[in-house]
Amino acid sequence: MEVLPTKFESVLRMGALNYAPLILKVDRDLRQFSKLLRFNMAQGAGTLAVVHNPPGKGKTTAVYAAAVLLRESFKPVISVPPQFSLPLRNIPEWVVANISGQIDDRATLVLIDGRESTDDEQGLRDVMGALNNLVRGRPDLLFVWPTTDESWRDRLVGTARSFGSESFCPDRAVFSIDGPAKSQWVEAVGLILDQLNQSWDEFGINESSASELVDQYSTLGEFFTGINQIRVDQEDFSENITGLPEVIFVVSSHSQVVGHVARLRNPNTYRLRTDEVISSARFSEPGKFWRSRGATQKSNLAWVSSLLQAKLVALTPSTVAHACGIESQAGSPIRNALSGLDFSPNRSTGRTAYKTTDLARFLAGEPVPEVLTTNKGKTSEYTLTAYDAIQALSSKQHRSINEAILKFVGDAGERFDPRDVKYEVPLGGDAIVDAIVPVDNRRLHLEFHHLSSAHCTPNKIASYMMKKLRVYATQYNLIER
Known part of the structure; x- marks a missing residue:
């Protein structure tokens, strides 16, 4: 049974999907990254952005959107591997091995995703200290750390500023994103269905009825989950009916x-x-x-x-x-x-x-x-x-x-x-x-x-x-x- 990926990370892992055509333009979110890049150029050093939103709002997507839609300013995203494959303390070493050693005309977005907490306080301090050293003289580096928990956001910001003050993590680098407007959600599903060679109707729903369902959900991720639930309900329903032609x-x-x-x-x-x-x-x-x-x-x-x-x-x-x-x-x-x-x-x-x-x-x-x-x-x-x-x-x-x-x-x-x-x-x-x-x-x-x-x-x-x-x-x- 085909279902929709409810997170952008899932899209990146699916060989059947090319993420670039799935990106929807959100002007305010793109401006956040453009402003940070201008800040970097003005101070001659890179920064750490801490993006805070509920799950399913589009934090990861916004980072990739900047690389896709602002390609004259940003190179493709470099994504740090998740915690289970790369311990927190090993992040600086991995970053050094995977970024260019030369200042580039375009900035590199380094995404540190899927890390919402740690009990390794010293490890966190070591990471922030190392990243602060990396961005010195490198206005083309922009680290982005998405968060869903406010206390974790504040902890990241506080630790970062203890090493590099607000030049490393300025106020403008601590922000939330809007994500696609509700008026774009049906389009977002349609783009994925097209790439999966699926149709709305195969999910037991059409565009008209999907548009009526949008207001029931608070985030795009929840909407995707809701569409999947209809598909699951359909499978369950059909299993209880024998002989459907x-x-x-x-x-x-x-x-x-x-x-x-x-x-x-x-x-x-x-x-x-x-x-x-x-x-x-x-x-x-x-x-x-x-x-x-x-x-x-x-x-x-x-x-x-x-x-x-x-x-x-x-x-x-x-x-x-x-x-x-x-x-x-x-x-x-x-x-x-x-x-x-x-x-x-x-x-x-x-x-x-x-x-x-x-x-x-x-x-x-x-x-x-x-x-x-x-x-x-x-x-x-x-x-x-x-x-x-x-x-x-x-x-x-x-x-x-x-x-x-x-x-x-x-x-x-x-x-x-x-x-x-x-x-x-x-x-x-x-x-x-x-x-x-x-x-x-x-x-x-x-x-x-x-x-x-x-x-x-x-x-x-x-x-x-x-x-x-x-x-x-x-x-x-x-x-x-």
């Missing part, structure tokens, strides 16, 4: 369906972007229903979509036309509708068309290679006319169309045996799933929606999915009835 929405239409679907889902995971889904049909009856649930966890659209692993794929008209022309029963309404048209169904042509569709890539476990606004290539007028004839029958021949598609797809992709597919399976009450397809030890619930070109809009697609997800949520007791 994996729901796949398959939407077919003319070529514009590709772009509409791309807007409503993540191209790498095919998961729904529930913010976009709600926004696209916010005034529809299903949209109003899900909007009314707001940020309430265990009941909103993001929570339900995540539990059901809801995904969205597009199916182009060529696949539908060739599949129905080949696999529909002779003498059926579908075959009769196609018989008078200038369209010649062909298995080879149909397979070629199918292999470039979302459905084929999804079943093969492949992401969409690029976000398209339309289907690549031009679909012939004969094929579009055939699709329109099939779509016109979808209200009465829905199952027959789906059977023809899945028989063709099963034979073409070899990801499942068409004989194992079950159609129009009751979920309980009036709810029925179009098809249950066994693929790689998973039982995919496929819900087909065949739209005419005139009705293929994000609004129609989103409204349909929200209505279906409401049914699933009710039948599987994911929300209160």
Whole structure:
């Protein structure tokens, strides 16, 4: 289970994350470091900054932000190893070995993090004395010691000044940082999710509901922890419910369906972007229903979509036309509708068309290679006319169309045996799933929606999915009835 790092130190340890793009600009915090550097240059010596804030406020992040955003003034951060690997008394020796012996045009930020107390009073005095000696004549050195405890802060400042007075630790070097404003917290989470190749919805939450939750937390670290707790709650919840399906929405239409679907889902995971889904049909009856649930966890659209692993794929008209022309029963309404048209169904042509569709890539476990606004290539007028004839029958021949598609797809992709597919399976009450397809030890619930070109809009697609997800949520007791 993927969770968010709740501390910047965790970000630094994660190989999957590049910390620089995660930095959010906080002007006041950056000015604190700029002012200290100017003080250093004026006195011709370095200083010790003691930064005091509650945990999760962004002290460590602020130091790295200075190195990233003020790179003309600061070199990359040098971080002293933690207490368990480097005893307090060994800090000066480690610093000497890891900093340049020459004065540089840019200052070096030396971070002494994760050290909130010590019973080694003499060791602390030795460290402060050694650091005070190091900064003499070195205006390019700035030591930063973050703290969360006021008494420890005062002890550090007092000990430092006993060796170097306020020239070593001036008043301006004892400060708190603001950290990112609450208005930036949702952006901060989004930046991490992007790098982790995750989405809000996979955490059972979306940006809209996350924005409503911000005021419940006092620090960014607490907010990250709160988002993780939603993910943990989701895992616990799903473990107590047996047989939750994996729901796949398959939407077919003319070529514009590709772009509409791309807007409503993540191209790498095919998961729904529930913010976009709600926004696209916010005034529809299903949209109003899900909007009314707001940020309430265990009941909103993001929570339900995540539990059901809801995904969205597009199916182009060529696949539908060739599949129905080949696999529909002779003498059926579908075959009769196609018989008078200038369209010649062909298995080879149909397979070629199918292999470039979302459905084929999804079943093969492949992401969409690029976000398209339309289907690549031009679909012939004969094929579009055939699709329109099939779509016109979808209200009465829905199952027959789906059977023809899945028989063709099963034979073409070899990801499942068409004989194992079950159609129009009751979920309980009036709810029925179009098809249950066994693929790689998973039982995919496929819900087909065949739209005419005139009705293929994000609004129609989103409204349909929200209505279906409401049914699933009710039948599987994911929300209160």
